[in-house]
Amino acid sequence: MFDDFFTRALVAGIGLAITVGPLGCFVIWRRMAYFGDTMAHSALLGVALSLLFNLNLMLSVFIVAAVVSLLLLLLQKRGALSTDALLGILSHSALSIGLVMVAFMTWVRIDLVGFLFGDILAVSEADIDLVWGGGILVLFAIVYLWRPLLASTVNPELAEAEGLQPERARLYFMLLMALVIAIAMKIVGILLITSLLIIPAATARRFATSPEIMAVLASGIGVLAVTGGLFGSLHFDTPSGPSIVVAAMGLFVLSLLPFGRKGEIETAIHSTHGGHH
Amino acid sequence: MLNFRDPDQKPLVLLNNAGVRRGGRWLVRGVEFSISRGEIVTLIGPNGSGKSTTAKTAIGVLKPDEGWVERKPGLKVGYVPQKLAIDWTLPLTVERLMTLTGPLKGREIEEALHSTGIAHLARAEVQHLSGGEFQRALLARAIARKPDLLVLDEPVQGVDFSGEIALYDLIKSIRNQTGCGILLISHDLHVVMAETDTVICLNGHVCCRGTPQVVSQSPEYLKLFGSRAAKTLAVYSHDHDHTHLPDGRVLHADGSITEHCHPDDGHHHGAHAEHGHDDHDHADHVHGPDCGCGHQNRLQGLGNKETRRV
Numbered sequence: 001m002f003d004d005f006f007t008r009a010l011v012a013g014i015g016l017a018i019t020v021g022p023l024g025c026f027v028i029w030r031r032m033a034y035f036g037d038t039m040a041h042s043a044l045l046g047v048a049l050s051l052l053f054n055l056n057l058m059l060s061v062f063i064v065a066a067v068v069s070l071l072l073l074l075l076q077k078r079g080a081l082s083t084d085a086l087l088g089i090l091s092h093s094a095l096s097i098g099l100v101m102v103a104f105m106t107w108v109r110i111d112l113v114g115f116l117f118g119d120i121l122a123v124s125e126a127d128i129d130l131v132w133g134g135g136i137l138v139l140f141a142i143v144y145l146w147r148p149l150l151a152s153t154v155n156p157e158l159a160e161a162e163g164l165q166p167e168r169a170r171l172y173f174m175l176l177m178a179l180v181i182a183i184a185m186k187i188v189g190i191l192l193i194t195s196l197l198i199i200p201a202a203t204a205r206r207f208a209t210s211p212e213i214m215a216v217l218a219s220g221i222g223v224l225a226v227t228g229g230l231f232g233s234l235h236f237d238t239p240s241g242p243s244i245v246v247a248a249m250g251l252f253v254l255s256l257l258p259f260g261r262k263g264e265i266e267t268a269i270h271s272t273h274g275g276h277h
Numbered sequence: 278m279l280n281f282r283d284p285d286q287k288p289l290v291l292l293n294n295a296g297v298r299r300g301g302r303w304l305v306r307g308v309e310f311s312i313s314r315g316e317i318v319t320l321i322g323p324n325g326s327g328k329s330t331t332a333k334t335a336i337g338v339l340k341p342d343e344g345w346v347e348r349k350p351g352l353k354v355g356y357v358p359q360k361l362a363i364d365w366t367l368p369l370t371v372e373r374l375m376t377l378t379g380p381l382k383g384r385e386i387e388e389a390l391h392s393t394g395i396a397h398l399a400r401a402e403v404q405h406l407s408g409g410e411f412q413r414a415l416l417a418r419a420i421a422r423k424p425d426l427l428v429l430d431e432p433v434q435g436v437d438f439s440g441e442i443a444l445y446d447l448i449k450s451i452r453n454q455t456g457c458g459i460l461l462i463s464h465d466l467h468v469v470m471a472e473t474d475t476v477i478c479l480n481g482h483v484c485c486r487g488t489p490q491v492v493s494q495s496p497e498y499l500k501l502f503g504s505r506a507a508k509t510l511a512v513y514s515h516d517h518d519h520t521h522l523p524d525g526r527v528l529h530a531d532g533s534i535t536e537h538c539h540p541d542d543g544h545h546h547g548a549h550a551e552h553g554h555d556d557h558d559h560a561d562h563v564h565g566p567d568c569g570c571g572h573q574n575r576l577q578g579l580g581n582k583e584t585r586r587v
Contacts, residue, residue: 029367151378154363161336161356161428162378201366208368 006234008123012131013187013226013244017200019135020180021219022142024197025204025211026173029153033198034084035072038091039174040181040193042068044098047115047185051108052101058130058182065178068094073174095190118189118241127186134183138176142215145169150211187226189241199248200225203255221251288313289352289426289458290335294344297330304330306343307482310475312426312458317448319461319469322479328462329359331479332428335460355424357415359431359462365404371414372399375421389421390414392447408435416444420451427457431464445470 027036046061053060068090075086102110114122142149151159152166159166184193200222201214208214228251229244236243288311296306305327312318312335320328333339334346336354363369375386390396393413398406406414416432429448433441449472452459463469469476478484 029364031364147378153367154369154377155358155361157333157338158356158358158361159378160338161333161354162422163354164378205366205368210368210370210373214368 005123006230008125008128009187009230009240010227012123012128013230014223015128015131015135016184016187017196017222017226018219019138020184020197021200021222022215023138023176023180024201025215025218026149026153027194027197028201033194034087036177036194036197038072038087038094039065039069039177040190041091042094043181043185043190044115045094045101048098048101048105051105051110061185062178062182064094065181066175069174069178113239115185116189116191117239118187118192119239122186131183134179138179141172141176145172149173187240188244189239192241192245195245195248196222199245199252203248203252206255222248225251286314287349289349291347292335292344293347295334295341295346296343297334297339298342303481305479305481308334308344309483310477310486312460314425314458315452315456316475317452317459317461317470317473318475318477319463319473320477320479321463321469322484326480328479329430332430332460332462336426336428349425352426353422353424355419355422355427357419357429357432361415363403369403370400371395371403371406374403374414375418377418379422381421385421389417392420393417394443409437409440412436413444423455425457426460427451428460430462432461434464
């Protein structure tokens, strides 16, 4: 049952899920879901450019996503249009320009569905190295940036007043997002990257009592979703990306069920009383 | 308690003719003041008068577009912003909030929570706190880091009156124990902490400044607020020598009208003078309906110590 390609997909998918957990928490804390979507959609432009100029795929996706996020920061500073409208313009323009460019390049055959929805067959051993190498880099960066990132999530002015550098943390965060999008593209696909960021983090919220616990839980839940999704994908012969998202959604729905809630309240009451005495 | 101030020492922060402009409009201009160790400076003024902007400029969150700001090298700031909304998706207990911008020892966290009266809420999620409890948590966080300069933007908002007095008492004792400088923004135009060394009234520029009058001795005030309040709160009575017209121009007491308002344009009388209650000359004072200060009402409510002689 464990074909070689499937093991590769599983190893890559688990690495990816661990990486995106903490980052996904910041995406929902900072209300940046649509922002992540925009960066992810611009990845198709990166794919087109990589084919056109014969560049490394991940590198060109990373560069395009980073450029789009910087462009958005610049446009935001001009303040003429709302962030929402700007995101809508950038997101779909980048995606459409990518699609149009790919259509013009009649000399290359490209599996568009694979890019949009992920393709476990496409995961090579080199991809695994990139996912784990890039993932470890992202995790180290997140740990290093944790305090300024968290403080500026709560309030950037507070963070700056007390000697942290929220602008720099924000810039690094954008670059980490671009990196994660570049490595996630093959496994979940361009259109579904943000769901792998958001759904496990949202599921983790219910069980988390601190930001750090939520980040770790999000990674764990992501691993479950990827594993479940990939097995489903193999079994039902469905595209890997949507299968992973369906599995993640299943876990999210489970987390909404009211089990253990009564116990939680009781514990809370007991601990409050304990604190008084 | 005033011996913290050492005349040879440089102030913690010094603003010199500082102004901040956004979208072609001056939010605040010509601001000059300094805060030394052990000093409490209170900013008051109507909405949109540039209080928060001034405080943010002082601590370096905003850069002045004119003038300059000098901060003591390595200045450690504790900041309570005016508005702070924490997204529900962020699981944050009061205890975890304490170490948001820097590590603290467990004992330091405990002490800060204890002094603000919320030790029993250490493990509560901040989203479940009431407005007053949340303000205390923010204050606890700011003082736990033992700052050189404490900047409090409306720290008593959402706190009931007795809580307000307790918090002002706490702020006073923090100053007395640690000798830090305090920049306080008051949500009330006229009632300020009695311990305040300097009150600065802003309205896009420094309107006036001085020491708060000790009206706590006034029987009307005692009757209204009680003797406990009188020890903690004081009324800052101030007169304005100009009126802001609805079109943005300024009507001066000498009858002239100018586009803007500068302390040194010759229309003002002693912008740096300390205003007192009894030795106070109101002859050149014009109270307009849009004065923006509303202090007539307040002072009348307090038994009207200020007599208007216009």
